[in-house]
Amino acid sequence: MKRIESPSDLQALREGILFKRDPDQKVVRVCCTTACRAGGALHVVEALRKGLGDRGLSDKIQIKKTGCRGFCENGPVVAVEPEQLFYNKVKPRDVPDIIDKTLVGGDPVERLLYADPDTKEKIAKEHDIPFFGKQARHVFAKTGRIDPTQIDDYIAEGGYTALCTALTTMAPGQIIRAVEVSGLRGRGGGGFPTGKKWRTCRQAPGMVKYVIANGDEGDPGAFMDRSLMEGDPHSILEGMIIGAYAIGAHEGFIYVRDEYPIAVEHLTIAIDQAAAYGLLGFNILGSGFDLTIRINRGGGAFVCGESTALMNSLEGKVGEPRAKYVHTVESGLWNRPSALNNVETWANIPLIINRGAERYAQIGTAGSKGTKIFSLVGKVRNTGLVEVPMGISLREIVYDIGGGIRKGKRLKAVQTGGPSGGCIPSGKIDMPVDYDSLKALGAIMGSGGMIVMDENTCMVDVAKYFIGFLMYESCGKCVPCREGLKQMHHILSGICEGHGKAEDIELLTRLSVTMSDASLCALGGTAPNPVLSTIRYFRDEYEAHIFDRRCRAGVCRNLFEYYIDETLCNGCTVCSMKCPEGAISGEKKQPHTIDVGRCIRCGVCYTLCKREAVRVR
């Protein structure tokens, strides 16, 4: 690989790559990130390779293993260009049809097209599918198009031009000013203004400074960072190099969760390729600026997403946070000024430089600029990753993009912000989604997890789930968090088991105030949020658990029972054979009955019954 010494070198390289490409060449893009791989995407690629080879078409048609397109619900997804056909749930056995009908014949394979769930009408093109129609994919523009293991793909799509502009035409102060004007706020949870953070870090005394990317995506239900690291690693690197130049750092670190092996692999490849081109290392683009970036794998501790804990972990210690009397921008990693941003925040930087801060700031609301990637999961039809402009309503996200609630059930709430977030009830879903509106509702933006809950979700159980999660993940250093969470979990478990007391709600509220006031770091400080927000909006459910001993959602085991609807049961005996307690009896082809006394409510019969004859009451 030839080193890129100047902006003109990069330009020449890009033109060279594009010149070699035939614009009419057919390209098959197969999403090969975690979710689609789980569905067998790599086997689809193999089948494509073999099929094209057998037909002697290997040279004419290109196969690209891309990053995530966000429509994980329908994976593995395959896109065929230039026709822009979008195929869903592709299996290796579908490959012969894709080759013969589409790639050779030019016609779509009808059965693989997206079908509108209501009208059953087939939709051929990606941008006509409602899931994609309302999105604004800027940060995600290249993810799903490029092969993340090929730096040339990134460069061909205009990658590293922002770096050129920044390093050769802008002074560090100008870059920081641009980031300030853009209004970019941290995408990892806190929502702190990025430009302000950089300015403080630049001004902090000290010769040695660090840039750090937080890829320790610990929030359950959020996976946009994984998707970015897997699908467009260079955009993160480009943002980090620009940031390091602006701050005056010569060393960078990317902290990645241990659960994300593909992200580590792709980032490693990206760093090696960028270094080979001279975009990392010494004298980047002939500017005299040096930077090296290293990857550190996390050890599976949620608290390491907290900045001071993460820095401790980078130093090879246990990930315990410290009190932030002195900010990490002044004294962070190895007590040196450190600018730590979420990977999604870093990926926004090239956009700001390329488009100009003012244009970037045109998207969004007064206090929240740009777009945000949300992971839309739970009881929604179209689960996946969606990138939308700040200020869009929750209704648009859940109904227009998400396609509404599964199985025609009713929306109960949307939980945002991970374990420290809150639940927004269905009555408030017309509120705009931005940092400040969510906060006013008692929720937070967090890293962008959006968990849709329906009538079968018990809100007390949800609170217990998050508190249990945080109790387990609390590092144990400070008492309010360690003991507070334990007591909260004890109280919530009692309520869910049917031992709730009248004063429990008040006690939970009081504990919450103590914890948020006295905890050392944000984990404990925000931990009461799921409890407070569920009490605020769903107090009636708490009361039903405590006073009526009933869980209407059918989740809390002691507070409901299973029964078989005699009119629906056809006596297939599957449930009685599989019941671990032998609690189901009945003659073949006759309605069965459940012995409530012996039933342990394990749910085996409930999930096995094809006729949905097993019911909850």
Next chain:
Amino acid sequence: MGDEHNMAFEKVDEILAGYGYRHDALIGILQDIQRLDNYLPQDTLVYVSRKLEVPLSRIYHIATFYKSFSLVPRGRHIIKVCLGTACHLNGAAQNLEQIERTLNIREGQTTGDMMFSLETVNCLGTCALAPVAVVDDSYFEGVTPGKVEKILSQYTGASEGLDREAD
């Protein structure tokens, strides 16, 4: 320390050298060591402590703090049940209980025949497939208590070794 002893830790030495014996790389070093045998053997940790000149207590502090480390041998197949929010809402807890009942072990334990270790994870980031369970490298989506037996039988029965992902 004799030559024989050094032979046993040859791979560990390679790992330590690969990280330049840096103390700040301890987490990465332990992760790589764990990859050798699926757990962190005690004598290896003592060896690492001596080689790096890091107190053994600090190594144990790390090995017990981070969830991905195991100090006890693990089974041939590692089952990871995702307990992320999306999986929880879709019944992950019931799946976990069903696996515990089927294998007669609790979360964090290994079966007597060293066949399966049962673990839980916070979120695998594949929420669209919820509820998810992973056995070694194979993902199983939309798991229900009723499907548990079938999934596990693939690893104990005659079909083991067949390509499971190819649908």
